[in-house]
Amino acid sequence: MPNTPQQQAILVLGDGSVHYGKAFGTIGTTTGELCFNTGMTGYQEVFTDPSYYGQVVIMNSVHIGNYGVKDEDIESSSVKVRGVIARNLEELFSRRMAKGSLDEYLKLHNIVAIEGVDTRALTAKVRTDGAMNCIISSEISDVEKLKAMLKEVPSMDGLELASKVSTDEPYEMGDPSSEIRIAVIDYGVKKNILQCMVDRGAYVRVHPAKVSMDELKSFKADGYFISNGPGDPAAMDYAIRTIKEVVAENKPTFGICLGHQLLALAHDIPTFKMHHGHRGLNHPVKNLVTGKCEITTQNHGFGVDPEAVRKADHIEITHVNLNDNSIEGIRIKGKPAFSVQYHPESTPGPHDSRYLFDEFIDLIKSEKS
Numbered sequence: 001m002p003n004t005p006q007q008q009a010i011l012v013l014g015d016g017s018v019h020y021g022k023a024f025g026t027i028g029t030t031t032g033e034l035c036f037n038t039g040m041t042g043y044q045e046v047f048t049d050p051s052y053y054g055q056v057v058i059m060n061s062v063h064i065g066n067y068g069v070k071d072e073d074i075e076s077s078s079v080k081v082r083g084v085i086a087r088n089l090e091e092l093f094s095r096r097m098a099k100g101s102l103d104e105y106l107k108l109h110n111i112v113a114i115e116g117v118d119t120r121a122l123t124a125k126v127r128t129d130g131a132m133n134c135i136i137s138s139e140i141s142d143v144e145k146l147k148a149m150l151k152e153v154p155s156m157d158g159l160e161l162a163s164k165v166s167t168d169e170p171y172e173m174g175d176p177s178s179e180i181r182i183a184v185i186d187y188g189v190k191k192n193i194l195q196c197m198v199d200r201g202a203y204v205r206v207h208p209a210k211v212s213m214d215e216l217k218s219f220k221a222d223g224y225f226i227s228n229g230p231g232d233p234a235a236m237d238y239a240i241r242t243i244k245e246v247v248a249e250n251k252p253t254f255g256i257c258l259g260h261q262l263l264a265l266a267h268d269i270p271t272f273k274m275h276h277g278h279r280g281l282n283h284p285v286k287n288l289v290t291g292k293c294e295i296t297t298q299n300h301g302f303g304v305d306p307e308a309v310r311k312a313d314h315i316e317i318t319h320v321n322l323n324d325n326s327i328e329g330i331r332i333k334g335k336p337a338f339s340v341q342y343h344p345e346s347t348p349g350p351h352d353s354r355y356l357f358d359e360f361i362d363l364i365k366s367e368k369s
């Protein structure tokens with residue numbers, strides 16, 4: 001708990017319920033889609049993951065802030081969540097190399113947060129009633145005013161957000177003399193996804209979300225990567241068109257999360273808004289090719305239509321979720337293109353699924369030779 005007296009903060013949910021707690025982070029007002037993350041570690045990676053843009057996240061770990069913040073633990077250059085809800089914020093932090101406290105960090109990034117609320121009850125509500133919008137304020141105490149402001153917040157369903165977090169200009173990572181060149185389409189890519197490719201010897205060029213096929217081709221890529229990102233994939237016509245062109249190139253193509261949903265949409269498989277999504281570090285997934293189970297990191301609120309995938313002759317299901325049987329991985333038959341709904345870079349999370357980056361690099365090598 002911060003050692004200066006804390007201001008009151010109010011959280012109002014889309015179902016009309018009102019929750020009182022204490023402010024941390026910046027003093028202000030914020031809105032977004034309410035979601036919860038069950039991970040016990042990794043708050044800084046979660047807060048800087050661009051896939052969370054537009055969302056207010058309930059952290060299920062009872063204490064956050066205990067290990068402070070570190071410059072290296074980021075997934076993008078700024079905090080992307082719209083707000084944070086916690087049970088207890090720990091002002092006292094302890095970790096070698098920690099640079100400062102979470103409270104200061106959120107203040108620096110202008111993020112409104114609330115602690116001292118019953119996060120278990122809030123999570124149970126989202127699990128029962130489904131995703132809903134919310135507003136947090138530490139400056140407005142008029143609940144009716146907050147409710148009126150909340151009504152103006154758009155639903156995540158149908159919202160295009162990827163172009164808002166994508167890079168403005170292309171940039172490169174890795175060794176330019178590498179034999180493995182990967183063109184990345186950035187819809188909000190996590191830094192550690194790029195690192196996983198660079199660590200395996202790839203030279204990557206990251207392109208803005210609305211890149212043209214001509215521009216992508218000019219990189220003379222050996223493979224294409226379709227990134228994770230925020231918002232509703234079905235609202236991204238421009239991306240679905242580009243991905244159809246990418247797949248027609250017949251070069252190894254790998255998609256993660258939003259990239260998985262877009263690869264499915266480009267093959268006439270619809271996506272849908274899930275009841276409350278999957279966000280955490282312990283989601284069990286079965287690889288149907290090897291028969292092995294992996295514990296995965298997840299962060300998504302949309303999914304690909306299981307009925308449509310199961311009926312499609314042109315798609316092979318490679319991974320399923322063992323909690324709810326949802327589709328976790330697909331391969332396009334007759335094409336070197338595959339994708340997963342979860343996050344194999346797993347920052348934070350167990351590294352069970354990093355073999356997918358090896359498979360992508362091996363596929364590029366074998367298609368080249």
Ligand SMILES: NC(=O)CC[C@H](N)C(=O)O
Nearest residue numbers: 228229257258300301302
């Ligand atoms: N991590 C992601 O790429 C998220 C994809 C998409 N925005 C969803 O919520 O389902």
